[in-house]
Amino acid sequence: MEYLLDTITIIRHFTDIGKIGSQAKEILDSKENNSFVISVISLMEILYLSEKKRIIISLKETLKKIDSSSMYTVVDLTSDILKIAETVDFYEMHDRLILSTAKWLKIPVISGDSKFKEVNDIEVIWN
Secondary structure (H helix, E strand, C coil), X not given: CEEEECHHHHHHHHHCCCCCCHXXXXXXXXXXXXXXXXXXXXXXXXXXXXXXXXXXXXXXXXXXXXXXXXCEEEECCCHHHHHHHCCCCCCCHHHHHHHHHHHHHCCXXXXXXXXXXXXXXXXXECC
């Protein structure tokens, strides 16, 4: 199955720092045929947070981990995703674009952000 990873999920998964919900961890650690989509918006956030020294993983390290496994795919921001973003009511633009990507792809998002569950037509997996 395919899942979209939220930025904090990517950071925690790649650094083994911070809590990941039990259901999310089970999916991330599963040896099944799961694949994980990463929005370019999350990569932008990782670049920013790394430059501000708020996380310990850099964009370069993140991309290396993504490139080292066929389980990960990066999806670009497209005009179709932006059209969906017009219909998604969420207060932070980067999260709104990540949620719109999940909606466009019609896949669940793995995220610990409880506010994500308030968005219609998006399945959020964590606990």
